[in-house]
Amino acid sequence: MKFVLIYPEIRSSFPNYSGGYSEGIASMLTTLREAGHQVKLIHLTQIGHIDKHHIVNQIKEFAPELVGFSSMSPNYRHARTINHFIKSELAVKTVIGGCHAQFSPIKVLNDGFDFVCIGEGEAILPPLFAAIESGQENDIQFPGILTKKYPSLISPEKCTVNDLNTLPIPDRSFFDYPALRESLERQAQFMAGRGCPFECTYCANKIRNQMFGTYKTRMKNPQRFIEEIRGVLQQHSFIDNIFFQDDILPLNKAWFAEFASLYEKDVKLPFACNIHPTLINEEVMQMLKNMGCLSIQIGVESGCERVRTAILNRRMTNEDIISRVKMCEHFGIKVATFNMLGNYSETFDEALATIKLNAKLGPVRAYSTIFIPYPGTSINQLCNENSAYISGAEPEDFPEYTEEPILKTPDFPPEKVVFLKNWFAVLIRLYKCFPEETVDKILHRKRFPFKLINKVTKMARPWAIRLYLGIYVKFRNRFK
Structure with missing residues (x-):
């Protein structure tokens, strides 16, 4: 057929x-x-x-x-x-x-x-x-x-594959592989398994775990997975770094220990991966370092503990996150963070707490997105039950998470959400360079031109503006 x-x-x-x-x-x-x-x-x-x-x-x-x-x-x-x-x-x-x-x-x-x-x-x-x-x-x-x-x-x-080792090794030639974005960066992406046991309210994995009785975490055999990686590297000689797409690479401790040993011996290309902050410990960090890990990505999502625990069901404190990131720094592994703005019921000050936490963490990169309650998630159900959508914005067509917010948030109108998203990296630098009270005072001015800045940002090249302000803040801080 x-x-x-x-x-x-x-x-x-x-x-x-x-x-x-x-x-x-x-x-x-x-x-x-x-x-x-x-x-x-x-x-x-x-x-x-x-x-x-x-x-x-x-x-x-x-x-x-x-x-x-x-x-x-x-x-x-x-x-x-x-x-x-x-x-x-x-x-x-x-x-x-x-x-x-x-x-x-x-x-x-x-x-x-x-x-x-x-x-x-x-x-x-x-x-x-x-x-x-x-x-x-x-x-x-x-x-x-x-x-x-x-x-x-x-x-x-x-409806799911119980044993991933029964599947053939994926053929990447279905794609125009050398032209893909990661290929242009000399990177190959892999997945070691499927599934995630955590139940974050905004994620599809929670509903999948409920829907499929067998949708548990399943991993490829470590030796077979190493052979898959080596096969791709032999076929595409331009690759010099790897990214593991798994939600959490070191989820299964025994599996990861075996894979780490094989990777260190047979591959040892620089790589990055995702990890849940609560799984960061000295044993895992040492294995990652020995393997050649350059950086990890963690989900901070919100710097407000109320939003992160009660709304997003990510149960960790700010101090937990800070201490785990410091541990990564101790092992020479850089950290990137994922963050969401405009979460359900989030206030402007709670969103600023996300920026302030990132300023304390000092990530190599802080990704920011506008929160979207996708269908099937429990947070989507909560938004529907509480009529949380902006009038006329009920998502018949879900926007990308880089566009406009669709949720009503107290004390946090759309223009403020968009502003914080567009200027997230610059604001992190400001909070690192100046006292929190000084930056807070500026951003809380009644006549602060959020809409005007958003309009100018949209018309101009945002990266150029951010670069200019980043350089300005850096030198202003150095020579003030």
């Missing part, structure tokens, strides 16, 4: 974005190909380059029996638009998977998709393909496949 997968991965904040490697997509397509199916990937990375007629012509030329989509919530609008156009031009059925479809299946079906894939494609799609080949796709209810006729999920334990 022939299958085309369309992957819209649009990043409006990166005008020349060339896309990133997706382990899930590469693994699924490799699995289907090894099962005897002919598969093709259409990877869309720039909104200005979405030529619907060209997409339809590619589909006509390949002549598939099924067209698929993989989409996160911010890019669902693009998937829906392309699907409508395909349906108007071709008599072909379409299936969609990814987080958005999994957590809003009825709406997605009503938007014109024939099938919704709930779970992991390697486990779910082969039975559907067999039914399509025999003409029985409308008569059978499949685990992990929802239709208008069968809109309820059955056999959730069959």
